[in-house]
Amino acid sequence: METIWYALVLFVLTAYVVLDGYDFGVGILSPFVARQERERRLLREAIGPVWTGNEVWVIAGSALLFLAFPKAFASGFSGFYLALMIMLWLLMGRGLAFELREHVDHALWRTFWDTIFFLANLLLAFVVGLVVGNLLRGVPLNASGYFFLPLWSDFSPGPLPGLLDWFTLLTGVMFVVLLALHGASFLAMKTRGELQAKADALAKPVTFVLELLLVAVVMALPSVQPAFGAHYAGAPIGYVWPLAAVVVLVIGYVSAGRQRPFVGFVASSLLVGSLLVAAAWGIFPNLLIATTGQANSLTTLNAATDRTGLESGLWWVPPGLLLVIFYQVYIHRLFAGPVR
Template sequence: MEALWFALAAVMVAIYVVMDGFDFGAGGLHLAVARTDSERRQVLAAIGPYWDGNEVWLLAAGGVLFLAFPKVLASGLSGFYFAIFLLLWVLILRGASIELRSHLGDGMWRSFWDATFFLASTLAPVLLGAALGNVLRGVPLGADGWFALPLFASFSPRGELGILDWYTVLCGVTALAALLHHGALFLAWKTDGEVRERSVRLADRLYPALVVLWLAATVATANLAPQIFRVLPGRPLAWLATALLLAGLAASWAARRGGRDLLAFLGSSAFLLGVLAASAAALWPVWLRSTLDPAWSLTALNAASAPHSLRVGLYWWPVGFVLALVYFTILFRLHRGRARAAAEGEGY
C-alpha cells in the first residue's frame, strides 16, 4: 500500500511539471517570441485555457502527501519554508499578471505585467528544480524528523547545504532550460505566424543547452548521492524511466526538425516524465534522506498514514483522477488548433 501511494504522489508531481511546465516555459519566453502587443496576447491566448487548471495538479500532489505521508509534508513545509513562501508568491504574481495585463490599455501598465509574468515564469522552474535537487541529495534531517535550511548557502562544493547552493542552483537552471524548451515546443504547436517561427528557432537553440545541463546535473548527482545510482541495476522501473527520457529527448529533436510540432511537444513531455519517474524509482522508499544519519530519513515505510486511511483514500483517488482526466481531455479538444490574439478589449 505504501509503494502504491508513493507512486501516486510521484505521478501527481510529474503531471504537474509537464502540464504547468509549458505555461512557465511560454511565460519565460514570451518577451523573446512576442514583440508586439498583439503577439503577446497571442501567447497568453495559447496558455489561457490551461494555466489555472494546471495548478490543480500541484494541489493534488499536496493532497496525496497530506493523506498518505503527512510527516513528510509537515517536515518539508517547515524545512523548505523560505522556498515555498517564494514559490507561492511567484504563482500568485504569475496569475495576477495574466489576468490584469489587459485590463488597461496603458503601455506602462502592460509592460509592468509583462515583466512580472516573465520573472514569475522564470523563477518558478528554478525553485522547483532546486527542490528536486534537495530531495535527491538529502537534507540535514534530525532524529526528531525536522530540519532547517537557509535560503542561500555557500556556493563552494564543500560549503554548507542550503535551499539554493551550487548543486541545487544547477538543478534549478537545468529545470529552467527544460521548461523553456518545453514551452517553446508548446508555442510552436499552438501558435502561428512570427510567434511560431521565433518559438521554433528558440527551441532549436535551447535543445543543446538542455542536453549539456542535464548531463552536468546527472554527473553532479552521481557524485553527491551515489547511493541513488548504486540501486539502479536492481530496479527495472528506473531503467524503463531512463529509456523513456532518452527516447523523449531524441523524439523532441527529431520531430522538431521534421516539422511535427505536436510530436515534438509530446517528446518533451516524455523526457520530463522520464526524469521524474527515474528519480522516484531510484529514491524509493526514501522521501527525505537525512545527510546526518540515513537511519533518520523519512521514507514511505516509516512516515505513512495508518493502513485504514490509505485504504479509504484509495477508494476516492481514482474518482478524482478520472474526473480531472476527462476535464483536460475536453479542454484540449475544445481548444484544438492554433491560438490567435483576441480582439482589443476581449480575452487576454
C-alpha cells in the same frame, strides 16, 4: 500498499510539472518570441484557457502527500517553508500579471506586467528545479524527522546545506532550460506563422544547452548523493526511464522545424515526465533523504499513515483523479488547435 501511494503522489506531482511546466516555459520565452502586441495576445490566448486548471494538480499532490505520508508532509512543508512561500508569491504574481495587464491601455503598464509575468515564470521554473535538487541531494533531517533550510549556508552540499548550493543551482538552471523547451514545443503546436517559426528556431539551441546541463547533473550526482541509484541496482527495469528520456529528447530535436508540432509537444511532455520519474526511482523508497545519516531519512515505510487509512483512501482517490483527468482532457480538447 505504500508503494502504490508513492506512485500516486509521484503521478500527480509529475502531471503538475508537465502541465503547468509549459505555462512556465511560455512565460520564460515571452520576451524573446513575442515582440509585437499581436504576438503577445496570441501567446496569452494559447495558455489563457488552461493555465489556472493546470495548478489544480499541485493542490491534489499536496493533499495526497498529506493523506498517505503525513510525516513527510509535515517535515517537508516546514523545512521547505522558504521555498514554498517564494513559490506561492510567484504564483500570485504570475496570476496578477496575467489578469491586470489589460486593465489599463498604456504601453508602460503593459510592459511592467509583461516583465512581472516573465520573471515570475522564470523563477517558478527555477524554484521547482531547486526543490528537485534538494530532494536528490538530501536535507538535514534531525532525529525527530524535522529540518530547516536557510537560503544558503556555505554554498556547497554537506551535512548542513542550504536551499542554494552549486548542485541545486545547477538543477534549478536545468529546469529553467527544460521548461523553456517545453514551452517552445507548446507554442509551436498552438501557433502558426512567425510566432511558430520563432518557437521552432529556439527549440534546437535550447535542446543543446539542456543536453549539456543534463550531462553535468548526471556526472555531479554520485558525488553529491552516493546513495542515489541503489534502487536501480536492485530493480534495473527502472533504467527504462532515463532511456526513455534520451529517446524522446532525440525525437523532439528531430521534429523541431519539420512541421510536426504535436509530436514535438508529446516528446517534451514525456521528457519532463520521464526525467522526474527517473529521479524518483533513484531515491526510492526515500521521500526525504537525510544528510545527517540514513537513519534519519523519511521513507515510504516510516512516514506512511496506518494501513487502514491507505486502504480506505484507495476507494475514493482514483475516482477523484479520474474526474480531474477528465476535466483536463475536456478542456484541452475544447481549446485544441492553433490560436487565432
